[in-house]
Amino acid sequence: MKILVVYWHPEPQSFNGAMFRTACKVLANAGHEVKTSDLHEMRFDPVSSRKNFTTVKDQNYFKQQIEEMYATETNGFSEEIETEIEKIEWCDLMIWQFPLWWFGLPAVLKGWVDRVFAMGRVYGNGHYYETGVFRGKQALLSLTTGGPQEVYLQGGFNGDILGLLRPIQRGILEFVGFGVLAPQIVYGPAHMTHDEREQHLAAYSTRLLHIAHESPIDVGTY
Ligand SMILES: Cc1cc2nc3c(=O)[nH]c(=O)nc-3n(C[C@H](O)[C@H](O)[C@H](O)COP(=O)(O)OP(=O)(O)OC[C@H]3O[C@@H](n4cnc5c(N)ncnc54)[C@H](O)[C@@H]3O)c2cc1C
Known part of the structure; x- marks a missing residue:
């Protein structure tokens, strides 16, 4: 498979960094083609603006989706954005590695979505969900x-984790056509022993060896 791993954490030595490097190594060793977007290393700027484009549709009023539609027609995405879109178009499976921040994506990864998931190229013109541009591809968070797992169960004080992830899994990934695999979640790695963390890395490695045979989940309605 062709696999894109998109990753953000401000500290390369973090547990997220270990998850990212583990995934890249295991997948490459298993014979998959792997590309990465290490957004921290890339110093990816998450702020969307006219710098997304080399073209200008309306120089008096910046409306991002109008500019995106125009850039789609005229090959007008900046090199930075074009490169990221082409990686998504290339892959069969896209993995996002990140720490949960404020119940959601950390800002740099969210900004990557804001800038790269462009109307016209990635969604729109009748292409959403079942008719999405990326139909047939899969994604894994x-x-x-x-927090520990018990606070993310139904009835736990943070609520069901699948409910928290729905804006990402349904509102972003399924919206543009991806099938969503069950999320890989490590709860509270900072509160574990070193051995426990290594066990999580080993479990993730084992899962990744068989990832090509997994089917999408129902992300729920909530
Ligand atoms: C702005 C902000 C918002 C947040 N919002 C939320 C929220 O909404 N909900 C929530 O639950 N949490 C929240 N958090 C907490 C955050 O989700 C956790 O701190 C984060 O997920 C932990 O992952 P990490 O990679 O940062 O762990 P780290 O603290 O970097 O790593 C944990 C330990 O793993 C060790 N480690 C690294 N590599 C390896 C390896 N190869 N083998 C074994 N051990 C290793 C590290 O040395 C460290 O001791 C928030 C934090 C911030 C800063």
């Missing part, structure tokens, strides 16, 4: 939390 691999994330860590600060």
